[in-house]
Amino acid sequence: MITSFILAPTDGKSIMDYKSGQYIGVHVDPTMSDNKEIRQYSLSDSPNGKTYRISVKRETLPIAGIVSNYLHNDVEIGGYIYLIPPAGDFFLDVKETNPVVLLSGGVGLTPMVSMFNQLVKNNHQGSIHYLHACLDGKHHAFSSHVKQLAELHNNATVTTWYQTPEKADKLGCDYDHAGSKQSRRIYFTTRNTLLFLWSSSFYASGK
Numbered sequence: 001m002i003t004s005f006i007l008a009p010t011d012g013k014s015i016m017d018y019k020s021g022q023y024i025g026v027h028v029d030p031t032m033s034d035n036k037e038i039r040q041y042s043l044s045d046s047p048n049g050k051t052y053r054i055s056v057k058r059e060t061l062p063i064a065g066i067v068s069n070y071l072h073n074d075v076e077i078g079g080y081i082y083l084i085p086p087a088g089d090f091f092l093d094v095k096e097t098n099p100v101v102l103l104s105g106g107v108g109l110t111p112m113v114s115m116f117n118q119l120v121k122n123n124h125q126g127s128i129h130y131l132h133a134c135l136d137g138k139h140h141a142f143s144s145h146v147k148q149l150a151e152l153h154n155n156a157t158v159t160t161w162y163q164t165p166e167k168a169d170k171l172g173c174d175y176d177h178a179g180s181k182q183s184r185r186i187y188f189t190t191r192n193t194l195l196f197l198w199s200s201s202f203y204a205s206g207k
């Protein structure tokens with residue numbers, strides 16, 4: 001459903017820096033289109049100076065999306081694509097002691113994973129609460145990575161909503177809440193923590 005692509009410059013030089021939350025443009029020439037196509041993809045990893053990572057959902061409804069399917073079907077390891085440099089005024093900008101709340105729905109998780117990575121890398125002093133909602137376990141990218149990140153931080157929680165969990169999805173392990181009514185409404189409490197609306201920095205991204 002969601003595939004990550006790690007993109008490195010062909011000349012081996014360093015890449016343009018970016019802030020967690022920003023996106024790049026992808027400029028491709030897909031066979032299923034008469035035109036060259038440009039789409040934006042959030043950078044899903046924190047900056048490392050060498051590569052960009054994007055994580056792309058294959059769009060299938062009501063018809064196959066041009067660029068997401070081109071990336072999934074036709075771009076192979078070692079292939080080339082043109083990029084447009086990082087941009088965007090949605091990026092992580094917090095005081096190091098501020099509680100941070102990251103909220104995402106579906107593939108909207110990509111900038112949140114980048115921010116979460118960055119906060120843990122920075123040894124962020126404030127608490128971090130990551131709340132994510134998606135359809136089910138098959139549509140839940142970065143699930144184990146996010147859990148591992150939370151374990152690396154001494155004050156991070158992760159709460160997950162599945163709209164329609166499948167048999168293989170385990171309550172309390174893969175997700176914390178289920179059902180369309182609940183998944184439409186995220187209460188501002190996590191398992192044990194009241195989120196302080198007045199002092200937290202909130203970042204939300206969804207589709």
Ligand SMILES: Cc1cc2nc3c(=O)[nH]c(=O)nc-3n(C[C@H](O)[C@H](O)[C@H](O)COP(=O)(O)OP(=O)(O)OC[C@H]3O[C@@H](n4cnc5c(N)ncnc54)[C@H](O)[C@@H]3O)c2cc1C
Pocket residue numbers: 023039040041042043055056057058059060061062063064065066067068069107110111
């Ligand atoms: C800042 C930003 C960041 C983003 N980050 C991400 C990200 O991290 N990951 C990610 O996966 N996406 C991300 N997106 C979305 C991404 O840019 C693309 O919009 C997405 O991949 C769909 O592009 P596509 O070419 O596959 O689909 P398109 O071909 O552009 O189609 C888009 C939608 O319209 C429907 N459609 C197309 N033609 C018709 C028609 N004739 N009739 C009815 N419906 C039709 C398709 O089924 C599809 O659902 C981001 C967008 C922005 C603006």
